[in-house]
Amino acid sequence: MLILHNLPLPWKVKKINLLLASYIFYAAWNPPFILLLWLSTVVDFFVGKALYVQPNKHKRWVLLVISLIGNLGMLCFFKYGTFLLENFVIICNALGIDYHPAKPSIILPAGISFYTFTTLCYTIDMYKRKSEPVKSLLDFSLFVTFFPHLVAGPIVRPPQLVPQFESPRKASKQQLADGLLLLTLGLFMKVVLADTLLSATADAVFGYTGKLSTLDAWAGVLAFSGQIFFDFAGYSTAAIGVALCLGFVLPQNFLYPYAAIGFSDFWRRWHITLSSWLRDYLYIPLGGNRQGSFKTYINIMITMLIGGLWHGANWTFVAWGGLHGLYLCAEKAMDYKRPKASPLIDITPEPVISTASIIPPLVNKKLNSNILKALLTFFLICITWVFFRSATFAGAWQLLGSMFTRQGDTLPLLTTIAIIKVGVVVSFMLVFHWIMRDTTVLKVVKKTPVWSLGIVWSLMLILIILSQESSKSFIYFQF
Template sequence: MVFNSYGFVLFFVVLLVLHNLPLPWRVKKINLLLASYLFYAVWNPPFVLLLWLATAVDFYVARLIAREERPGPRKLLLTVSLAMNLGLIAFFKYGGFLLENFTALLASVGIAFQAAKPDLILPVGISFYTFVTLSYTLDVYRCQAPPEKSFLNFALFVTFFPHLVAGPIVRPADLIPQFQEPRRATTAQLTWGLFLLSLGLFMKVVLADGLLAGAADSVFGVPFPLPMLDAWAGVLAFSGQIFCDFAGYSTCAIGVALCLGFVLPDNFRYPYAAIGFSDFWRRWHITLSTWLRDYLYIPLGGNRRGPARAYLNLMITMLLGGLWHGASWTFVVWGALHGFFLCVERLVRGWAGMGDARPEPPERARAEPAVYRASVVPLSLAGKRMSGFGLALLTLFFVNVTWVFFRAPDFGGAARLLLAMFGAFPAGKPLLATVDIYKVGIITVLLVVSHWLMRDTSLVRVAARLPWWLISLVWTGMLALLILTQKSSSSFIYFQF
């Protein structure tokens, strides 16, 4: 089930009614759990079994870890959880990729090996909910969270439908405590939640699907060189599309949860106004970047073992972050480019004396490791000055270069597009219509300017300063455009991850 469907509207209305009836809190939680399974089962009912498996294994393994005091058995129990969660991802998401590369490796040494390509269906959202359950087991293992006593609370934490298939990637502390006591949205929460749901759908349906997807699909789908203007228009269209699509989903998820009285963490903070790549990853897919920071980068040693080790840890983290997005070498290269730019930025900051080169104590690392701090220019100094805006545009330029590998179907397509972007081919017949070029240009400018103006504030603060009639007018306009634009219920881009 997708948020941008009439089926979800009916589903959500019924659930809201049930959640606001005078029923016992346990009954309401059971309603939410069953609704979450139904929400997921619409795609492929048998894959609910995987959710049950991940939920049951991690719940009971975490309880055993908490009871066990001997290091050896605790590590063995943690290995069971890691093997189960990572094994599910490896089998369903990377099985074909691993087999393909194994076959190519054998062929490179003269061994002919042919194996039937596995006909596997990727369970929607598997990368998200396995990270959710893993964070719980790891937190219990590291004694950073107690094991949850209620299986119902834990199952609802894992499967709560707003975040289930595309995030935000919640931690135990984010959600489990909210299931302890009865929760129902206040009038203000319900109103704001519905507004966020409308805003998220507007970003997805009107902007991502209606105005940007066509140009992006056309440019990335052609097998021949393009004029420079078309190439840049296609890449900028995808840059806007993936933000509006993914941030739109996160906004919908936060809004839906708030309508039920629950609070989910932010996942985006105006990333196209980032000054440097470290600032970008403080603003883009925040719950994934902090997950990788806390459960991969810091355990590898972070920046506490010298500069060389910090660069290595950073590259490993970003390479695996790229591979998390998809079973393709293009995603690995995308992650490698981000890791490279982060390393270069860190090196420049060190040369310029803008960063703290001292090893970071572990207790500070979780809160704000140096690799994710403000970037080349301190945010307090950058403000809204043109120098800061210029650095933001430079960051966005390199981010768009990396998006080529994220979206291109193969390296050949990525190479053609990059060469076209930098004028390597003679000007030929334009692919995109003039109106498409204008649409992409206008939306890109509006997106960048709005992110820059909002980079140091939040939508809640801005809305609090606006008159009610203006918010109502904007809301009505979004709903009208939604009704006029909605044609089909296309899936969100990050469902494939």
């Protein structure tokens, strides 16, 4: 694709090539589901245009509802159809109604949650007239199906990508080098760190049905906390790198989230495009924090519960989102109760005390405090991952009990070497996140000597090649 994109062809031909490549990429998984992708694209393109020019408020509302029904209807059927039916049967049986329908066989289309949110934000923006409609069906189709972000994000909004399709683009030498480096880094995170070093321990612990020793339980939870980051951030990094190799810029999706100081900071760093989508299209329309503290807490909980459900058709995902909602509400309550500093403190001079003697201790104290807050945040996030990874509540409670009690079985698969391996990788991850929390990889690369960059890059490639046999599909492909 890279060679074809750099041939001396008309720009429209290159865009058609990219669109066809995107459809082939999606068809490699299950060809019939291209029809769903195509239907969502065409409906939202024409509905979006009509929404923008339609002066009648009632007709505009009807058009928006058509788009919402089309997109959310497909999402609900394919992703939540079985889940809704199972819960409906439970309710019927609880009411004394003997209802036992045949279990449906519904295949979940890859990436449906991602491209549904991508097209939804377009029609909602057209309804609010936040931006002008996309003029070309080709550009809109390419925006929705652009293969780097199609199946697992980042969730891209029209103003972030569509303008890049309007004029010819080809990667510069620097963009190509940066893109290849990010692609290598993303594959290294996925293949080496997530799959080779962490997944076996996480699978063994979360797949065990009995009570575990505290050490084994924590080894599995920490392994999954690292696995899901390296897996998902690895895909996002690789996707951004592939797009950059073609001359396109995708939005950042991760910013060292395990260095977050608090949970609002975490969601500004983890799956950034989803959290900003939920903020702009759900939390703010619900009222945000504009209607008092109680309504703010309600809006936060609704947003995080829906965010949890977005990840999967299981109540454990809802519990995961609910826990994050509780964390955010508690953090917000602490902010409300925290006394505001008087402006006089900032402007009153203190000539008697030397600033040189007082600033370093204050800085060190604040740094140590922030590190402790970051570790506490990570600890509480690890607890939420138990619900995210567990298939049932029984399994989640069993594992949580093992994490905080001393008695339990020792898994034969979890050797001392395996536990040490998890500890080293997770510790490295936390230290690296803290060091990098206020910068980016590409900024650091620009300051790194070429010879040392070459050594690190070569080592990543060698380790990827040696680890390829153990690679698995990306976790977020199921969402």
